[in-house]
Amino acid sequence: MIISGFGETGQRKLNVAHVVVAGIGGLGSPASSYLAAAGVGHLTIIDSQRVELSNLNRQVLHWGPDVGRLKVESATEKLTAINSNIKVDAIFEQITSENVDQLTKGVDAVVDGMDNYPTRYLLNEACVQNRVPFIHGAVEGLVGQLMTILPGGRPCLKCAIPKEPPKKPLFSVLGATPGVIGCLQAMEAIKLITGMGKPLVGRMLIFNGMDMNFDEIEVNRDPSCQVCSRQNR
Amino acid sequence: MAITVKFFAGFREATGKRQASIEGVNNITSLLDELVRRFGEKLAEQLYSSNTRELRKTVNILVNGRRLDFLQEFNTPLKDGDEVAIFPPVAGG
Numbered sequence: 091m092i093i094s095g096f097g098e099t100g101q102r103k104l105n106v107a108h109v110v111v112a113g114i115g116g117l118g119s120p121a122s123s124y125l126a127a128a129g130v131g132h133l134t135i136i137d138s139q140r141v142e143l144s145n146l147n148r149q150v151l152h153w154g155p156d157v158g159r160l161k162v163e164s165a166t167e168k169l170t171a172i173n174s175n176i177k178v179d180a181i182f183e184q185i186t187s188e189n190v191d192q193l194t195k196g197v198d199a200v201v202d203g204m205d206n207y208p209t210r211y212l213l214n215e216a217c218v219q220n221r222v223p224f225i226h227g228a229v230e231g232l233v234g235q236l237m238t239i240l241p242g243g244r245p246c247l248k249c250a251i252p253k254e255p256p257k258k259p260l261f262s263v264l265g266a267t268p269g270v271i272g273c274l275q276a277m278e279a280i281k282l283i284t285g286m287g288k289p290l291v292g293r294m295l296i297f298n299g300m301d302m303n304f305d306e307i308e309v310n311r312d313p314s315c316q317v318c319s320r321q322n323r
Numbered sequence: 324m325a326i327t328v329k330f331f332a333g334f335r336e337a338t339g340k341r342q343a344s345i346e347g348v349n350n351i352t353s354l355l356d357e358l359v360r361r362f363g364e365k366l367a368e369q370l371y372s373s374n375t376r377e378l379r380k381t382v383n384i385l386v387n388g389r390r391l392d393f394l395q396e397f398n399t400p401l402k403d404g405d406e407v408a409i410f411p412p413v414a415g416g
Contacts, residue, residue, distance in 0.1 A: 117416045205416035230413035233332045245388075251412045252390045256380045263415050292388075296331050296410060305331060305341075307408045308388035 093286075100284035101129060107198045107283045108132040112185060112213055114165045115139075116148035116263060117227045118203030120272030121279075123151060125201075126169040128280050132177045133169065136193060137161040137203075138184040148265035185209050190216040199223045199279045203272070207254035214239060214247040215317050223289075225278045227271040230261050232299030234271035237309065238278050238290040245311040246318040250294050270297055324403030326354065331410035337365040351384065352397040354407065369411075381411045 093100075107130050111122045114137040122133060141152040141159050149161075156164040162180035169178050183189060185204075194200050194216045202225060204210050210226065217224035221241035228235050239246050274295070281287045294307045313319055325346040330338050343361070348354040355378075359367045372379055384391055385408045391399045401407070 113416050115416050203416050205414065207414060228413045228415060230415045233413050235413055249390060250385070251383055253380065253383075255383075255412050255414055258414070261415055268416065298332060298335070301335070305329075307329070307331065307385065307410060308406070309385065310388035312390055 095286040105131040110200045113203030116268030117272040119151040121275045124276035134179040136181040202226045234297040237294040250309045
């Protein structure tokens with residue numbers, strides 16, 4: 091591949107990398123597909139749900155005949171078909187405060203494919219404590235947001251969004267929106283692993299598909315943040 | 324000098340602007356009052372619950388990239404040159 095800063099060395103780095111994709115839905119589907127296609131050698135995918143018909147507009151790793159199957163099972167099949175040289179570990183579990191450490195420790199990056207803030211905050215905290223890059227993404231309608239959280243005194247998800255937005259019983263997502271954000275999450279992971287470019291740290295990218303523009307919000311670390319202020323080196 | 328307010332997502336639709344320059348306000352409360360005065364009911368609806376004057380929990384405000392001080396919240400002081408971002412975080416995946 092002729093991309094500046096990538097080359098054979100970059101490909102080798104991807105080959106020995108281990109990325110966790112937490113949630114294999116609208117964000118996790120495109121993110122894991124591009125990570126698999128790029129040659130990330132080891133993917134761990136975590137999800138506790140089964141495929142539903144209403145998922146199919148955006149969760150592009152799951153197809154009509156997969157309705158009723160475990161998402162991790164359906165996704166593993168497709169990801170290994172995209173790239174048979176990679177290892178995919180499928181974990182059919184809910185992410186909790188009990189298992190989050192064990193699921194994220196020692197990996198090269200964690201991709202946020204969750205649909206709720208309590209679990210995102212668990213992942214954020216575990217990643218900050220275990221010094222693992224966390225690539226946050228979220229979507230609704232035609233709006234998406236993205237931010238990369240790196241350990242070492244950089245702002246975390248709690249610095250940007252201190253309080254969980256109220257839960258909505260139902261919200262709609264145009265499938266292409268998580269397509270955009272999930273691809274960008276994969277790109278951030280690939281950049282971090284290979285050492286290319288500048289990660290989206292200290293800024294949140296907001297995608298507005300309605301007007302078709304991207305904006306950045308500056309995010310600084312809150313010195314009193316209960317999550318990342320304990321990790322300031 | 325003034326305070327620059329940047330609007331995102333629904334707030335941009337409600338104000339019709341990406342950003343606004345506001346003068347003569349000294350804290351978050353007076354800034355929000357001025358924004359509602361300038362941009363009207365459509366923005367007020369996005370900011371506040373319909374029955375109360377309480378800020379909706381969907382509204383996230385950062386001042387110079389920092390979340391509102393936990394202790395001062397709406398009394399968080401503002402000064403010329405500050406940049407305030409108002410956005411509704413999304414949650415889905």
